[in-house]
Structure formats: structure tokens, C-alpha cells
Amino acid sequence: xxxxxxxxxxxxxxxxxxxxxxxxxxxxxxxxxxxxxxxxxxxxxxxxxxxxxxxxxxxxxxxxxxxxxxxxxxxxxxxxxxxxxxxxxxxxxxxxxxxxxxxxxxxxxxxxxxxxxxxxxxxxxxxxxxxxxxxxxxxxxxxxxxxxxxxxxxxxxxxxxxxxxxxxxxxxxxxxxxxxxxxxxxxxxxxxxxxxxxxxxx
Amino acid sequence: xxxxxxxxxxxxxxxxxxxxxxxxxxxxxxxxxxxxxxxxxxxxxxxxxxxxxxxxxxxxxxxxxxxxxxxxxxxxxxxxxxxxxxxxxxxxxxxxxxxxxxxxxxxxxxxxxxxxxxxxxxxxxxxxxxxxxxxxxxxxxxxxxxxxxxxxxxxxxxxxxxxxxxxxxxxxxxxxxxxxxxxxxxxxxxxxxxxxxxxxxxxxxxxxxxxxxxxxxxxxxxx
Amino acid sequence: xxxxxxxxxxxxxxxxxxxxxxxxxxxxxxxxxxxxxxxxxxxxxxxxxxxxxxxxxxxxxxxxxxxxxxxxxxxxxxxxxxxxxxxxxxxxxxxxxxxxxxxxxxxxxxxxxxxxxxxxxxxxxxxxxxxxxxxxxxxxxxxxxxxxxxxxxxxxxxxxxxxxxxxxxxxxxxxxxxxxxxxxxxxxxxxxxxxxxxxxxxxxxxxxxxxxxxxxxxxxxxxxxxxxxxx
Numbered sequence: 001x002x003x004x005x006x007x008x009x010x011x012x013x014x015x016x017x018x019x020x021x022x023x024x025x026x027x028x029x030x031x032x033x034x035x036x037x038x039x040x041x042x043x044x045x046x047x048x049x050x051x052x053x054x055x056x057x058x059x060x061x062x063x064x065x066x067x068x069x070x071x072x073x074x075x076x077x078x079x080x081x082x083x084x085x086x087x088x089x090x091x092x093x094x095x096x097x098x099x100x101x102x103x104x105x106x107x108x109x110x111x112x113x114x115x116x117x118x119x120x121x122x123x124x125x126x127x128x129x130x131x132x133x134x135x136x137x138x139x140x141x142x143x144x145x146x147x148x149x150x151x152x153x154x155x156x157x158x159x160x161x162x163x164x165x166x167x168x169x170x171x172x173x174x175x176x177x178x179x180x181x182x183x184x185x186x187x188x189x190x191x192x193x194x195x196x197x198x199x200x201x202x
Numbered sequence: 203x204x205x206x207x208x209x210x211x212x213x214x215x216x217x218x219x220x221x222x223x224x225x226x227x228x229x230x231x232x233x234x235x236x237x238x239x240x241x242x243x244x245x246x247x248x249x250x251x252x253x254x255x256x257x258x259x260x261x262x263x264x265x266x267x268x269x270x271x272x273x274x275x276x277x278x279x280x281x282x283x284x285x286x287x288x289x290x291x292x293x294x295x296x297x298x299x300x301x302x303x304x305x306x307x308x309x310x311x312x313x314x315x316x317x318x319x320x321x322x323x324x325x326x327x328x329x330x331x332x333x334x335x336x337x338x339x340x341x342x343x344x345x346x347x348x349x350x351x352x353x354x355x356x357x358x359x360x361x362x363x364x365x366x367x368x369x370x371x372x373x374x375x376x377x378x379x380x381x382x383x384x385x386x387x388x389x390x391x392x393x394x395x396x397x398x399x400x401x402x403x404x405x406x407x408x409x410x411x412x413x414x415x416x417x418x419x420x421x422x423x424x425x
Numbered sequence: 426x427x428x429x430x431x432x433x434x435x436x437x438x439x440x441x442x443x444x445x446x447x448x449x450x451x452x453x454x455x456x457x458x459x460x461x462x463x464x465x466x467x468x469x470x471x472x473x474x475x476x477x478x479x480x481x482x483x484x485x486x487x488x489x490x491x492x493x494x495x496x497x498x499x500x501x502x503x504x505x506x507x508x509x510x511x512x513x514x515x516x517x518x519x520x521x522x523x524x525x526x527x528x529x530x531x532x533x534x535x536x537x538x539x540x541x542x543x544x545x546x547x548x549x550x551x552x553x554x555x556x557x558x559x560x561x562x563x564x565x566x567x568x569x570x571x572x573x574x575x576x577x578x579x580x581x582x583x584x585x586x587x588x589x590x591x592x593x594x595x596x597x598x599x600x601x602x603x604x605x606x607x608x609x610x611x612x613x614x615x616x617x618x619x620x621x622x623x624x625x626x627x628x629x630x631x632x633x634x635x636x637x638x639x640x641x642x643x644x645x646x647x648x649x650x651x652x653x654x655x656x
Contacts, residue, residue: 011424012574050286051423073290082283086215088222100211101291103204352586356579363569366562370583373558376551405589413582424575 001025002047002151002182007056009039009046016042018055022199024184027177029193032186034201040186041081041155043201047184048078048153060151076151077102077144081159083136084143087129091120091139094128095146102147114142118168134160141169144176152176154185166191208292209301216305226271227310231317234267238321249326256325257335258383264314264339265375268346269368271310275302275354280421295415299355303347303410311343331386338382341399348406349374355417359424377402431501431509433649440642447642451635458632461625474538481531483630484524487637488556489591491521495563496588499581511577512652514584515567516644520637522560529553548597552590559587 001024008018017039024030032040045051047058049069058065065072085094095111098104115121118138123131131139137160144152152173158166170191173183220227241259245251279285288298318339322332353370360366381402385395429439458479468475495514502510532550533543544550563580570576 012572048290070292073292076290078286078290080283080286082281084282084284084287086219086282086284089215089218093218097211097215098287100208101288356583359571359575360569361571363565366565366569369562369565373555373562374586376555409586413586416582417579420575420578424572 001059001061002184003059004047005057005059007043007046007058008054009042009051010054011042017201020056020199022047022184024182024197026180026182028197029173029177029183029185029195030197030199031190032184032201033188033190033198034186035188038201040188040201044078044153044155044184044186048076075149076153077147077149079140079143079152079154079157081156083128083133083140085128085136085139088127090125090127091115091123091131092125094139095142098143098146102149104146104148106146106148111146114145118142118165134162134165137161138165141172144172150181152181152183152185154183154187156187156189157185158187158189158191205292212288212293212301213305216302217309220305220309226274227313230267230270230310231314233270234263234314234317235321237263237267238324242324252325253327256322256327257331257386258379260318260321260325260335261339261342261379261383264343265346265372265379268311268314268343268350269353269371272350272354272367272371273357275306275351276358276418277354280358280418285418286422295418296411299351299411299414299418300407303344303351303407306347306350307344311339311347314343315339334386334392337396338385338399341396341403342378342382345378345399345403345406346371346375348403348410351414352410352417355414355421358418358421374406431507433509433512433652436509437646437649440646444639444642447635447639451632451639454628454635455632458625458628461628465625466619466621474535477531477535479625479629481528481535482626483633484527484531485553486630487633488521488524488528488553489594490634491517491524491637492556492560492584492588492591495521495584496591499584503578503581503585508577508652511581512645512648513641514563514577514580516648517641518560518563518567520640520644522557522564524633524637525553525557525560529557549594552594552597556590556594559590563587 002022003024004020004022007020007022009016020043022030032043034040042051046053049058049065049072060068060072060075063071085091086097089097092111099106112121112124115124118141120131120135120138123135128136128139141157144154157169161169170193173193176183238260241263242252245255276285279288285298289295293301315336318335319332322335327335349371352374353367356370357367378399381395381398385392385399429435462476462479465476465479467473495517498510498513500510501507502514529550536545537543563584566580566583567576570579
């Protein structure tokens with residue numbers, strides 16, 4: 001369970017946001033809504049302890065994340081707007097790196113199946129620099145399933161995706177929620193998902 | 203056990219990265235040799251002169267060649283966000299810095315060792331000098347990697363001034379040069395000067411994780 | 426009582442009161458110091474040129490003191506998160522650089538007639554030259570980055586790392602036996618320098634430090650004003 005209490009963040013003395021509260025339980029998905037530049041990405045980065053808030057606390061399963069940050073990281077995956085795949089390595093090498101970092105037990109067959117579902121199965125042994133930007137983004141989103149973590153945190157996941165992939169992503173979200181996971185994502189695009197909680201940033 | 207596996211994973215990735223760009227390393231070494239030639243032609247090819255100044259010139263040029271590729275340390279990982287992912291994978295930033303320093307040392311500085319005897323050949327250095335050069339370079343290059351890490355992390359968000367990174371490395375390598383080249387000219391206190399070098403190395407191994415991690419945190423905060 | 430050292434508005438109020446009298450006292454001290462230097466005894470070996478010492482030594486002491494102040498304020502700013510420390514860093518750096526340059530140039534001018542050379546690579550000269558370069562790098566770094574938060578903290582980290590140089594400068598005359606003589610003035614033992622030379626030296630030091638303080642106050646006030654515009 002994720003609890004955010006009275007969070008505020010200032011940068012160079014300028015207020016980015018203040019007084020934000022959020023609660024997220026298992027089997028819930030919440031969208032941080034808002035226009036460009038209103039502070040959604042910053043909010044997500046503060047929740048993940050990548051930025052220091054001016055006021056407020058964040059609790060994961062009852063404990064302040066500052067006391068136990070690696071326990072929090074152990075159970076969360078962060079998908080940014082950037083592609084964290086290393087361009088000089090092949091797709092499978094990147095996947096094995098992510099597997100090792102997150103201690104995931106996924107077998108190779110499942111990985112091949114996943115690649116095929118997202119239509120990038122033929123790039124198994126190709127260096128990532130040869131993939132198009134949309135395909136690289138799909139590879140990035142695969143990290144959600146590979147890392148097998150409970151909390152998914154995403155920043156603008158729907159950018160650069162075609163309609164087919166948006167549908168698959170929505171379905172992936174719903175499957176994760178039904179399996180007891182939690183999702184928080186920031187987006188200015190409003191997807192068509194049932195029971196979607198929202199936090200409006202203006 | 204899990205931490206050990208993750209360390210091996212990190213080093214595997216670093217090694218794949220370095221070897222997929224091995225042309226970079228060779229260009230660095232080629233730059234070193236080219237600058238050696240420039241020096242030889244600038245100073246005249248008198249054998250006695252070259253023998254006397256050989257160690258000093260080689261050390262200075264090694265230093266300058268190592269400041270060429272400073273930005274490679276963190277910039278690409280920082281830009282595409284994988285630094286954050288590795289951090290969330292269980293590595294504290296200080297640990298990432300130490301691992302990066304050691305991988306830079308193993309994959310860049312150690313190959314440079316091969317070029318040392320060849321450079322010694324061009325200066326007609328006696329075997330004894332080359333041997334001491336070898337020893338001091340093994341310790342000194344670790345110091346250079348630490349300095350490179352500090353300088354690269356300070357310059358992560360620096361888009362305009364590209365020289366200041368090299369300036370910072372050069373500044374703190376002055377004591378390094380003083381002791382490494384000084385060893386050659388003082389035969390009886392070899393042990394004490396090697397110990398000084400070790401001391402400087404340990405000081406910088408202690409300072410650079412703190413300084414680099416602080417600068418990386420600042421860069422993440424101010425993107 | 427010393428809140429004016431940490432809080433910008435208290436600093437402004439305090440310095441507004443003392444600035445005019447400080448100008449007056451400084452000019453007075455400087456004149457007194459120069460008169461004392463004029464009447465100070467000639468060295469039996471060096472003659473008139475020994476009087477360069479009265480410029481060289483105070484500027485050396487002040488360049489080290491300025492760096493020590495910068496280090497302390499960097500630690501205060503970084504660890505205790507008081508932003509006034511970074512304001513002082515940015516304001517004082519050029520002052521320290523000028524004092525160091527003055528020390529080096531006066532030392533060169535003293536060295537030529539005395540020891541026959543403008544420059545020699547002894548330990549103290551080299552480390553003071555490195556101190557000058559550290560000051561220059563601090564000034565350059567202050568102009569480099571776009572975000573103010575990033576800039577001031579990176580400069581603070583650099584100053585803290587560079588503070589290794591201070592003990593090296595201080596003890597270099599003890600560790601390496603070359604040109605400079607070991608310290609003659611220290612707090613723990615009575616000075617081994619004659620009173621007639623000590624007096625002008627101390628007065629000149631006080632005069633130089635007050636000049637430095639005035640310039641520092643003006644620069645700090647300017648920096649505080651700059652910060653109010655979030656620059």
C-alpha cells in the first residue's frame with residue numbers, strides 16, 4: 001500500500017507543487033492527470049525518492065520509505081519517458097541485464113513469447129540501435145513484465161505507441177491489477193480503463 | 203550472494219560496452235602515440251635528451267590522453283536513465299561510482315599499460331626506468347580514474363564549457379606527477395615515494411565516491 | 426549575536442551600520458601601516474627590498490584565510506543547508522584570488538633582486554600557485570552551469586576537495602627543505618621576529634584584511650540582491 005502525505009516540492013526557490021495527498025491500495029490503478037509542464041513527472045520522481053521534497057512523507061506498507069528505501073525499490077518498477085536500453089547491446093542482452101538487476105525468475109521461453117506478442121520477436125539478437133523508436137519503447141514497456149514487481153510507476157507510457165500497442169498496454173495493466181498489483185502513472189492522455197482513479201494536477 | 207551476482211552482472215555489462223566500442227580505446231592510444239611523436243619532433247631527436255626527459259614526457263602525455271574521454275564515464279548512462287534503473291536495482295550511488303571507477307581502470311587504463319614499453323622504446327629509456335614507469339602507472343592510473351569520475355560527475359549538466367572537466371583532472375594530478383616522476387630521480391627513497399603514491403590513491407578512493415555521488419544526485423535533481 | 430554571519434537580512438542591517446565607519450578606520454589603519462613601514466628598520470643583508478615583506482606576508486596570510494573561510498562556509502552550506510554560505514563562497518572567491526596573485530607577484534619582485542630569480546619551483550611557491558589555480562577554477566565554475574542550485578553546490582564540493590591544499594601549503598616549508606624559511610610568527614611561542622618589524626607587519630595585515638572585508642561586504646550585498654530575483 002502506497003501512501004503520500006502533504007507532499008510539496010520546490011526547485012531553485014520556485015514552488016512546483018504542494019499539499020499533494022495520494023493513497024493507493026492493491027488492485028488499484030491511479031492516473032496523475034494534467035497538462036504539460038504542470039509537475040507530473042516531478043511528482044513521480046519525488047514519490048520514488050529520486051528528488052527531495054520540501055515537506056511531506058511517503059509510506060510504503062506502513063513504513064516511511066526513507067527508512068527502508070531499498071525495500072521499496074525491491075518491489076517497484078519505474079518506466080520513464082526515456083529508453084533505458086543500452087543501444088550497443090542486443091535486445092536479449094538488455095533483457096538479461098534487467099532480469100539480473102531485479103532478480104526475476106522469468107524463463108527464456110516466456111521472454112520469447114512476450115517479444116512475439118509485442119511484435120518484436122525477430123529482434124531477439126539485434127542491437128537496440130537498429131530498432132525504431134516505437135519498437136524501443138515497446139521493449140522498454142516489456143521491463144514491466146520482466147521485472148515481476150508489485151508496484152508499477154510509469155511516466156507518459158502512452159507516448160510513441162500505435163493504437164495496437166495502446167490496446168495491449170491497457171490489457172497488460174488490467175491483468176496486473178487483477179493479479180494483485182498496483183499501478184501509478186502520469187499522462188496527459190486519458191486511457192479507457194475501468195475503475196481508473198485519478199489525481200488532477202491542473 | 204545476490205549482491206555478488208549483481209556485481210558480476212554490472213561488470214559484464216560494462217565489459218560488453220567497452221568492447222563494442224573498442225575503437226574508442228584504440229583511438230585514445232593512437233592519440234597518445236601521436237602526441238609522443240609531436241614531442242619528439244618538437245624537442246629534437248637527440249638521444250641523451252630524450253633519455254633524460256623521457257619518463258616525465260610519457261607521464262604528462264598519458265595524463266592528457268586520459269582527459270580526452272572523460273565524458274564517457276557517466277554521460278550516456280545518465281542521459282538515457284539507466285543510472286536511475288541501476289540505482290533502483292539495489293546499488294547505492296556511491297557503490298555505482300566505485301564500480302565505474304574500477305571498470306574504467308580495468309578496461310581502459312590496463313590496456314594503456316601495453317603502450318608504455320613501446321613509448322619507452324621511442325625514448326630509448328633503460329629497462330629500469332620502464333619498470334618503474336609500469337609500477338607507478340598502475341597506481342597512478344587508479345588515481346586518474348578517480349579524478350576522472352569526479353570531473354565527469356561534476357560536468358554532467360555542463361553544456362557550454364568543455365575544458366573545465368580537463369582542468370579539474372589536471373589540477374589534482376599535479377601531486378601525482380610530482381611523485382611518480384620524482385621516483386625516478388631519487389634512488390634511495392623508492393619505498394617512501396611509492397608509499398606516498400599509495401596514500402594519495404587511497405585518499406582519492408575515499409573522496410571520489412562521496413564527491414561523485416553528491417554531484418550525480420545534484421544532476422538528477424536539476425535535470 | 427553572530428546571526429549576521431548566517432542570515433542575509435541581519436547581515437544587510439549590520440553592514441549598513443558599520444560600512445561608513447569601516448571605510449574611515451581602514452584608511453586610517455592603512456596610512457598608519459604605511460608610515461610604520463616607512464620607518465621600519467632596514468635588513469642588514471637585504472636593505473630596502475625587505476619592505477616588500479610587508480605586502481607579501483599579509484597577502485599570503487589573507488589568501489589562506491579566505492580559502493579557509495570559503496571551506497567553512499561550504500561545509501555550513503552543504504551540511505546544514507544554510508544558503509548564505511553559498512552566497513559568501515561566490516562573493517569571496519575573487520578576493521582570495523587577488524590576494525594570492527598579489528602574494529605571488531610581490532614574491533617574484535622580492536625574489537629577483539634577492540635570490541636572483543623571478544620564479545623557482547620550491548614546494549611553497551608551487552602549492553600557492555596551485556591555490557591560485559583553484560581560485561580561478563572556482564570563479565570559472567561559478568559562471569558555468571545553468572541552474573543556480575546545481576552551480577553553488579558543485580562549487581562547494583570542489584572547494585571542500587581543494588581544501589587539501591591548505592595543510593600542504595602550511596607544512597610544505599617543514600616537509601621540504603628549500604627556499605622559504607619555517608614560520609616565525611605563531612601563537613604558541615613568542616615570535617622570533619623583532620618588535621620593530623612585527624608592528625608594521627601586524628598593522629599592514631589588519632589594514633589588508635579590512636580592505637578585503639569591505640570588498641567582501643559590497644560583493645555579498647550585491648549577491649543577496651541578485652538572489653532576490655531568483656537568478
